[in-house]
Amino acid sequence: MAFRCPGCKSMHCVIVEGTGRPRWSYNGDADAPTFSPSIHVSAPDPDAPRVELARCHSFVREGQIRFLADSTHNLAGQTVELPDLPELN
Numbered sequence: 001m002a003f004r005c006p007g008c009k010s011m012h013c014v015i016v017e018g019t020g021r022p023r024w025s026y027n028g029d030a031d032a033p034t035f036s037p038s039i040h041v042s043a044p045d046p047d048a049p050r051v052e053l054a055r056c057h058s059f060v061r062e063g064q065i066r067f068l069a070d071s072t073h074n075l076a077g078q079t080v081e082l083p084d085l086p087e088l089n
Ligand SMILES: [Zn+2]
Pocket: 005, 006, 007, 008, 009, 010, 012, 041, 056, 057
């Protein structure tokens, strides 16, 4: 599963099948997905490459993304609607 994150504007991949790691649990509901544990992404910040890593830390619960306060983007601390997920084949 992958979605375009409205916070850090990049794609986040959540692996819910297979035996590889990392792997997330998924409630199987494409309309109101819940993933566990949290999604935590660090990437060089193109606007400030020498300062620090851009960080995006979020929980997806029942179709909503809750961004934790340690995220470095504008949506830190807020909860927003998850964009539509592509169909699982
Ligand atoms: Zn993100």
